[in-house]
Amino acid sequence: MTNTLILISVLFLGIIIYLLNKIQADRLKYRSNMKVLQEFVAHLNDEQKIQNNQILLSAEFKKKLSIINATLSKDIYELSYTMFEDSYPRK
Structure with missing residues (x-):
């Protein structure tokens, strides 16, 4: 009976040590x-900052x-008009 209790105690102690190591x-x-x-x-945060910029x-x-496009259009219109x-000078 004592041997059985010692064997079970050693087994439980081994299981506890194994579980502690696993944890x-x-x-x-x-x-x-x-x-x-x-x-x-x-890294994702850095990429997001770059993309936001x-x-x-x-x-x-x-x-x-x-x-620039509006200015260029105005200049082209004025040049065409000139x-x-x-x-065709006025009479």
Whole structure:
């Protein structure tokens, strides 16, 4: 009877030690995975900032292009009008 209790106690002690080691290994694996995930989120954050800057530059470029296009259209119209007046003088 005593031998059986000692055997069960040693078995339970072995299981407890095994589970403690497994828990420790799982914690290390979890920390490693969390570190990779945090680096990935930081990378995505950096990419988002870059894309936001590109969108901002794109909007500014679109605005400037619109202004330049309007100015160019006005200049072309005035040049065409001047050429027309020079080609067909008033009587």
